[in-house]
Amino acid sequence: MKKDMMKNREEYTYYLFLSLKNKQKEAFREEFLDLHPTDQTEIFKQMSHEKRKAVYDYLRAKEFAELFQGLALHEQKQVFTELEDQYALEMLKQLPADDITDFFSEIPDHISTYLLSSMNVEEAENIKFLLSHQDDSAGSLMTTEFISVSPTATIDEVMEQLRQEGMGAETIYYIYVVDQSNKLIGVVSLREIISAPLQLTIDQVMKEQVVTVFPTMDQERVSKVIKDYNLLAVPVVSEDEQLVGIITVDDVLDVLDDEVSEDIGEFAAARGAVDLDVSSMVATKKRLPWLVLLLLIGMLTAGLIGTFEATLAEVALLAMFIPLIADMAGNTGTQSLAVVVRGLALNQFNRDTIIRLIKRETATGLMMGIVCGIIVSMIALFLSQGSPILGFIIGVSLFVTILFSTLSGTIIPLLIHKLKIDPVVASGPFITTINDIIGLFVYFSIATSLLHYF
Known part of the structure; x- marks a missing residue:
C-alpha cells in the first residue's frame, strides 16, 4: 500500500x-x-x-x-x-x-x-x-559546519569542494572566503558559483562587503540582522575578524518562536507557564506570585471605592458604570502597549519616532475618548431618565480615562525600556490595574464634585 x-x-x-x-x-x-x-x-x-x-x-x-x-x-x-x-x-x-x-x-x-x-x-x-x-548569544546559536574557500581557488575547484564537503555543511547557499589566517574577506553565493565560468577565481566573483555578527551579540539582535538584510545565514566572526561559525535562518526562526512565547508569558504575567508541557504545579508557581502582587495592588481599587461610599449611596446608578470605566481603561492601555512593545521588539524607535508616536497616541486617545464619551453619555442619559448630569459625569470620566490609559500604555513601557528592563514585564495586568485605579478615581472625583447638581 x-x-x-x-x-x-x-x-x-x-x-x-x-x-x-x-x-x-x-x-x-x-x-x-x-x-x-x-x-x-x-x-x-x-x-x-x-x-x-x-x-x-x-x-x-x-x-x-x-x-x-x-x-x-x-x-x-x-x-x-x-x-x-x-x-x-x-x-x-x-x-x-x-x-x-x-x-x-x-x-x-x-x-x-x-x-x-x-x-x-x-x-x-x-x-x-x-x-x-x-x-x-550568537555564539550559543551558531554552528561551525560551513564551507570556506581560498580567494585564489577557481570556480571549478570550489565546485569539487562542494561535492566533497556539501553534505556535512549546515548550508551551502553561501560560501565564505577566508585568507591564510582564517580572516573573513568575502562571501559568494551558490548562484554566483553555478553561473560563473569555471576558470574564474573566487576573488573575481566574491563580494567583499560582508554582514557579520560577533559571538557575544544577543540572539534577538542577530535575528534582526538576518531579517533586515534578508539573509539565509550570517557569519560569526571574532574581534580580529576570524570566521568562527555561521547562524542560519532556521535557527533564527526557532529563536523568534521562543522569544514570542516568552513575551506572551510576560504580557500575561505568566512567564514560563505558557509551555503546554509544564505541569500544573510548575504553572502555578510561575503564575501565582504575579497574581498575588496584582491582588495586593488591586486592593487599592477596593479601598478607592470605599472612600467614595457616600457618593455611591447618594446616587446608586453610578455603580452600574464602574465595570465599564474599568474595562475601557484596561482595554485602551493594552492596545497602546501592544503598539509600543512591537515597535521596541523591531527596534523601530529613536528620539524622533518616539515623539511622533506620543503625539499620534495623544491624538488617538482624544478622538477615541470623545467618541466613546458621547456614546456612553447618551446611554447614561437614557438610563437616568433624562438626567443630563449623570450623562456628563460618565462621558467626561470615560474621555479622561481613555486619554490617560492611551498615554500610560505608551509612555510606561518606553520609560521601563529606557531603564534597561524588558518592557513586557510592565505590560498587560500591571498597566490594566493602574489604569483601573486612575479611571475610577477620576470617575468618582468628578461625580463627588458634581453631586449637589443631582
Whole structure:
C-alpha cells in the first residue's frame, strides 16, 4: 500500500503501526523513510514505548538522527534514555554541531562529559567551543559546519569542494572566503558559483562587503540582522575578524518562536507557564506570585471605592458604570502597549519616532475618548431618565480615562525600556490595574464634585 492510496495521515499512521505490530521491518522502512522528517517526527511522537523500541531497531542511527532533530529538547532527553549507548553515540555524530550543543546544554554535566569523551578529539573540542558561549548569544546559536574557500581557488575547484564537503555543511547557499589566517574577506553565493565560468577565481566573483555578527551579540539582535538584510545565514566572526561559525535562518526562526512565547508569558504575567508541557504545579508557581502582587495592588481599587461610599449611596446608578470605566481603561492601555512593545521588539524607535508616536497616541486617545464619551453619555442619559448630569459625569470620566490609559500604555513601557528592563514585564495586568485605579478615581472625583447638581 503506497502513500497515494492513503486518504489522510491517520490512515497512514495506522498502516505504519500495523507494520510495527506485525514486525514487517522492510515494509515499515520503505514507507516511513519516504516521509518528510517532520511527518516522521509527528508519527513517532504518537508511538508507545514498545513501538519506539522497534523503530530504534528498524532504523539506522543516521536515519533516526533526522527524526531526532525535530523533537523538542525535553522530548530528546526522554528518547535518548531509551537508546543503546553505541546507537546513541552514532546518532549524535550525525546531528549538526549546533543541535548537539543545544542538547548537551540541557543534560547533566556528567552525561555530556561522558559523551564528549566518547567522541573523537576534533568533534569534542568543537562542541566544547560552542558550549563555552553564553546562553542567548550568537555564539550559543551558531554552528561551525560551513564551507570556506581560498580567494585564489577557481570556480571549478570550489565546485569539487562542494561535492566533497556539501553534505556535512549546515548550508551551502553561501560560501565564505577566508585568507591564510582564517580572516573573513568575502562571501559568494551558490548562484554566483553555478553561473560563473569555471576558470574564474573566487576573488573575481566574491563580494567583499560582508554582514557579520560577533559571538557575544544577543540572539534577538542577530535575528534582526538576518531579517533586515534578508539573509539565509550570517557569519560569526571574532574581534580580529576570524570566521568562527555561521547562524542560519532556521535557527533564527526557532529563536523568534521562543522569544514570542516568552513575551506572551510576560504580557500575561505568566512567564514560563505558557509551555503546554509544564505541569500544573510548575504553572502555578510561575503564575501565582504575579497574581498575588496584582491582588495586593488591586486592593487599592477596593479601598478607592470605599472612600467614595457616600457618593455611591447618594446616587446608586453610578455603580452600574464602574465595570465599564474599568474595562475601557484596561482595554485602551493594552492596545497602546501592544503598539509600543512591537515597535521596541523591531527596534523601530529613536528620539524622533518616539515623539511622533506620543503625539499620534495623544491624538488617538482624544478622538477615541470623545467618541466613546458621547456614546456612553447618551446611554447614561437614557438610563437616568433624562438626567443630563449623570450623562456628563460618565462621558467626561470615560474621555479622561481613555486619554490617560492611551498615554500610560505608551509612555510606561518606553520609560521601563529606557531603564534597561524588558518592557513586557510592565505590560498587560500591571498597566490594566493602574489604569483601573486612575479611571475610577477620576470617575468618582468628578461625580463627588458634581453631586449637589443631582
